[in-house]
Amino acid sequence: MLGTYYYHEIIRKTIIAFGTLFNTIDIKHKKQDGSAYSTTRVPIAYGPREKFLARLEEKPDPRKRVAITLPRLAFELTSIQYDNDRKVSTMQTFKTLTSGTKKARKVYMPVPYNLGFRLNVMTQYNEDSLQIVEQILPTFQPSFNLSIDLVEAIGEKRDVPMVLESVTFDDNYESGYEEKRVITHTLEFSAKTYLFGNVPETGTGLIKKVQVDKYTDTSNTKTASRELRYVAEPRALKDYNNDTTTTLAEDITATKTQFSVANAGSLSVDGYIDIGDELMYIKTISGNTLTVRRGEDGTSKTTHINGDAVHIVNSTDDALVELGDDFGFTEQRFDYADGRVWSPTKGDDV
Secondary structure (H helix, E strand, C coil): CCCCCCCCCHHHHHHHHHHHCCCCCEEEEECCCCCEEEEEECCEEECCHHHHHHHHHCCCCCCCCCCCCCCEEEEEEEEEEECHHHCCCCCCEEEEECCCCCCEEEEECCEEEEEEEEEEEEECCHHHHHHHHHHHHHHCCCEEEEEEEEEHHHCEEEEEEEEEEEEEEEECHHHCCCCCCCEEEEEEEEEEEEECCCCCCCCCCCCCCEEEEEECCCCCCCCCCEEEEEEEEEEECCCCCCCCCEEECCCECCCCCEEEECCCCCCCCCCEEEECCEEEEEEEEECCEEEEECCHHHCCCCCECCCCEEEEECHHHHCCCCCCCCEEEEEEEEECCCCCCEECCCCEEC
């Protein structure tokens, strides 16, 4: 578990998303007749309020071309807390796709965490602070959902509620005339996000085989021996790796079930071949002559010409079946009379 490197940048993405919410706030100053005199975009930066207040109080430095000014927004991450109310089973998994592909992955459910944020609205004039606060508060009732791409590798996007927890107000006007007046509104938020663990590179853990044992004695299923076993595994309905095992040695019509190939050495009875998107089941092989069952698994019977590629469809193709594709099943049945039982821990009959 620990020691396996992964980094989805979830906390970083949430911080950026939170800050982006407030980067287009403007304030307007008007003339006495009500017409707009100026419009100012309120700058926002990451950092604690104390940092900006200290910058305001320090003596001017003539070497600095630009001094810090008000109004200004500042935000910071203040806490990371586990959310027990949104907890799900730690062993629960879900199936997802690798971004941009059809390759399935089994991923464990994410862990719910609340990220605490503090937004400070700092202004010199009360009118400016009221303009800013009134542009923020109506959006949160008390939450606002942001869509965040939490895990880009699997395309996991979720709506993360940004909940407004509290609003406090502070004015240092009583500190003295020699100090700059700073009116501060502090807004506390909670982002209800999810943290994901390691996402496997392969589809390890996906169920690709089902085995059912049937018993004749049902009085005690723990000690009863299996009499009949049924095993089913996914089977590809087309060639995925373009192997071109051999080629046709003659033209065949849509109804012909016996034909010759250039070399049948790599083909086997009870196997499948793919010719021009038509799946065929091999019943017998005599030299380089095949007897087949045409149009298997709903594929269309059609004509093929001498030299067309013959692709073998085998376990290699089974492993390449993509999510959303049609697939069949390889079924096997076994009859037993040895009194043995299947051991899930050993993976064998004992």
